[in-house]
Amino acid sequence: QKEVEQDPGPLSVPEGAIVSLNCTYSNSAFQYFMWYRQYSRKGPELLMYTYSSGNKEDGRFTAQVDKSSKYISLFIRDSQPSDSATYLCAMSWAGKSTFGDGTTLTVKP
């Protein structure tokens, strides 16, 4: 079993929809929880990171962490075609990050 499991997708939604992306993990040592966005043929870039359980908001993006359930989510409000990309969750401890396999999102105009 992988340390980080991510809902595989792909997801296709209409513009303006709310998107929910989810990951679970098994390693209790993970300290930081991150979401990266990867456009086609590009490297991943960090969207958000959180440390503790709870919600963190940044514009249209909200990251949610539930350490007791070992579950993290990323919500995208008012999704835009420019949000179309692969979203990777990642979790780190001791300086190393472990990634989920990614969920590919398409937002249709």
Place this chain on the structure above:
Amino acid sequence: DAGVIQSPRHEVTEMGQEVTLRCKPISGHNSLFWYRQTMMRGLELLIYFNNNVPIDDSGMPEDRFSAKMPNASFSTLKIQPSEPRDSAVYFCASNYQGLLNTGELFFGEGSRLTVL
């Protein structure tokens, strides 16, 4: 500011040939990571360096793979001999690790390797 710079961007080679991928991390960063991305296995950590010293190479698939970091501004990942199953996108990433290690990574654009 320049980001992480990788070369070559694309490499097509034949089975058995040696492949060398190069990476220049962001200036001031003290940690460098090599990842491999495939459809089947996602993004896998191969090796990471801190202050030019290899810290964890447990992800290196086998002895055909080797990585070096001779100084703070340069690293190589070498595959010798290459095999078709090595075909993947290889990413280099860097960050600064101090008292607070969030794990945030800055990735290069990747080197797309095809082994025929």
